[in-house]
Amino acid sequence: MNGDKERRATSAPLDRADERIRHDAGLAGATRAFLDRVRSGDLGALPVVIGLVIICTAFQSLNPVFLSSNNLVNLLFDCSTVGVIALGIVCVLMVGEIDLSVGSVSGFASAVVGVLWVNMEWPAWLAIFAGLVVGGAIGALYAVLFNRFGMPSFVSTLAGLLAVLGLQLYLLGSTGSINLPYGSPLVNFGQTLVMSPAVAYTLAAVTGAVIFATAFRTAARRKRAGLSARSLGSLLLRGIVITIVLELVVYYLNQDRGVPWMFGLFVALVVAMNYALTRTKWGRSMNAVGGNREAARRAGINVRRTHMTAFVLCATFAAAGGILSAARLASASQQAGTGDVNLNAIAAAVIGGTSLFGGRGSAYSALLGIIVIQSIASGLTLLDLSSSLRYMITGAVLAVAVIVDSLARRSRMSHGRA
Incomplete structure (x- = not known):
């Protein structure tokens, strides 16, 4: 008995027992292992980190205000609203689907909060809760259309984009906007806290x-x-x-x-989602369904339920992002959720490292990706350049991110790591 314990204590670890395989040790070994992972397509956050360094260096050289503490605080405020929406996009991309209506859902949720809180005089917390519930219900509808009727998520959410936008316009009526009580805890949370x-x-x-x-x-x-x-x-x-x-x-x-406390909330949501995706049975199910839906089903995973949770979480995060955006602007308007909200949310998730092909991604993708997006927007604003350039540059960065993802996926497959 004691002899067995001693042999186990002195023997090599099980994953290093095969002498035919090179086992790296020390700093040099860790460096070699890292380079091998990169060559095999396991890039992780390396591309976005390199891109962020290039962006910051370029804009700082053009305008020294870019990396000032004041500008960075404003950047963190701006990251929080769309970043929460991007966190939901990560969920649907993980299962190999897409939601094109997150912008409309965010605007509609802000309108719901404005109508219930200001016009109908509901308590603020109850109006916020109702806005989140409405968002979750929209996501559940997408999941039913996908699971029950086989409607592609691209089509259902594209239809939802138009329908929910119509509901937002109808709810706000002819006034077009509702001003939230200035100085209220919600508005202070979004602007100054x-x-x-x-x-x-x-x-x-x-x-x-x-x-x-x-x-x-x-x-x-x-x-x-x-x-x-x-x-x-x-x-x-x-x-x-x-x-x-x-x-x-x-x-x-x-x-x-x-x-900003709002950025702290965003980071807390990212950490919680990262734990759920990496440390829970549900998170493993998300990866399995996104990697191979049929294999996941045969392994006993409830694929329909996994899709339901992904769509509901995505729409709920979109609603939360819309409410935070309304707090940031102190109003719920017909323009909320329109423009480049959809583009920025999806681009942030993809640029941050979440694969469009499903099965690979991280909650931290939303954090890294939205920092890249907002850094570009902030830098171009400081240079007083037109929004047309921001759209073109953001689109180019998104295209590069997708190309890198495709090449990395091909490399992983050739190395047996897909």
């Missing part, structure tokens, strides 16, 4: 600690299963570096107004 420095520094430290604890737990589980795992020193170093970076970002933003 920022974290105190103590709270922001504490949350940054807690975030670093949570990242370390999660990685440590994963390493411990791998060791108990007899698999290789990262050393405690490397995990600790990674957690310390992330914490220091977050603290420096908070310090820089505090040179102006500070970290």
